[in-house]
Amino acid sequence: MNSHILKVALAQISPVWLDKDKTLEKIASNIKSAANQNCELVVFGEALLPGYPFWLSLTGGAEWNTKTNKELHAHYANNSIQIEAGELDSICKLAQENTIAIYLGIIERAKNRGGHSLYCSLVYINQKGEIQSIHRKLQPTYDERLTWAPGDGNGLRVHPLKNFTVGGLNCWENWMPLPRTALYGMGEDLHIAVWPGSDHNTKDITRFIARESRSFVISVSSLMAKSDFPKNTPHLEKILKNAPEVLANGGSCIAGPDGEWLLEPVLHKEGLLIETLDFNRVLEERQNFDPVGHYSRPDVTKLMVNRERQQIIEIKE
Known part of the structure; x- marks a missing residue:
């Protein structure tokens, strides 16, 4: 086994929108397909399980106390994932059986926050089938705040994968300099950026983060078309009335540690995008710039990270 080489799969797929059971089946199928092609890591887009809240911008999502928004939110909650209830156990088992690591974007109904509010979370499962981190999105973007709660720093973690050190952020979190720096400082050299979809998100920042960090950057987006909404x-009818034909066109891509494309953004194509990464490329590019190593000044500027999992009560028996 060459520990310097990592074969990765970008799962650019659409969800079975707001249907967690059928979306789980689709995710499982793609994990098996990636494993059959000898991939060691497979990445899925932001909020793929069970889907991105597209209705918010299509149905007057900011209108107060309306039946439409309440019923759609309840439907979303009913199809979200409660990890403590074992709802990712089947995915963990697949990771273990196939010795494949997984980054998966989910909507989490967090039990430690009462079990009713929703978080946009990025879950890392290692090749042993163990959940190693659950990163709740720090700052939902614009209309996302109408249905997602803000997360905390508990999931700002990195993980060993062969010679690589992997970490990840959700969507516009990737524009936040300090969370990026936190991951760099923990040794990240393979950055995972997950998105709901579309190259307007991925085409600039993927290369920027790669060049800034001198790391590989994998951006994975989902797909969503008007025809993908379940009946x-x-x-x-209200959603479709204002929906464009294409809501998310993909744009999944990979940039190398020099900031140049290894895989340019792929549009309108569903399936696995597979590439092989060479860790030595990281070492080559760190020779002249390392943002948290020889090209940093911790005596002048330093970052504090709070990884405490936030919850409303502390029970002492």
């Missing part, structure tokens, strides 16, 4: 979606 049993609450208030479907």
Whole structure:
């Protein structure tokens, strides 16, 4: 086994929108396919399980106390994932059986926050099938705040994968300099950026982060078209009335540690995008710039990270 080489799969797929059971089946199928092609890591897009809240911008999501928004939110909550209840156990088992690591974007109904509010979370499962981190998105973006709660720093963690050190952020978190720096400082050299979809998100920042960090950067987006909305979606007619034909066109891509494309953004194509990464490229590019090593001044500027999992009560028996 060459520990310097890592074969990765970018799962650019659409969800079975707001249907967690069918989306889990689709995710499982793609994990098996990636494993059959000898991939060692497979990455899925932001909020793929069970889907991005597209209705917010299509149905007057900011209108207060309306039946439409309440019913859609309840439908979303009913199809979100409660990890403590074992709802990712089947995915963990697949990771273990196939010796494949997984980054998966989910909507989490967090039990430690009462079990009703929703978090946009990025879950890392290692090749032993163990959940190693659950990163709740620090700052939902714009209309996302109408349905997602803000997360905390508990999931700002990196993980060993062969010679690589992997870490990840959700969507526009990737524009936040300090969370990026936190991961760099922990030794990250393979950065995972997950997105709901579209190259307007991925085409600039993927190369920028790679050049800034001198790391490989994998951006994975989902797909979503008007035809992908299930017929049993609450208030479907209202959603479709204002929906464009394509809501998310993909744009999954990979940049190397020099900031140049290894895989340019791929549009309108569903399936696995597979590439092989060579860790030595990281060492080559760190020779002249390392943002947290020889090209840093911790005596002048330093970052504090709070990884405490936030919760509303502390029970002492």
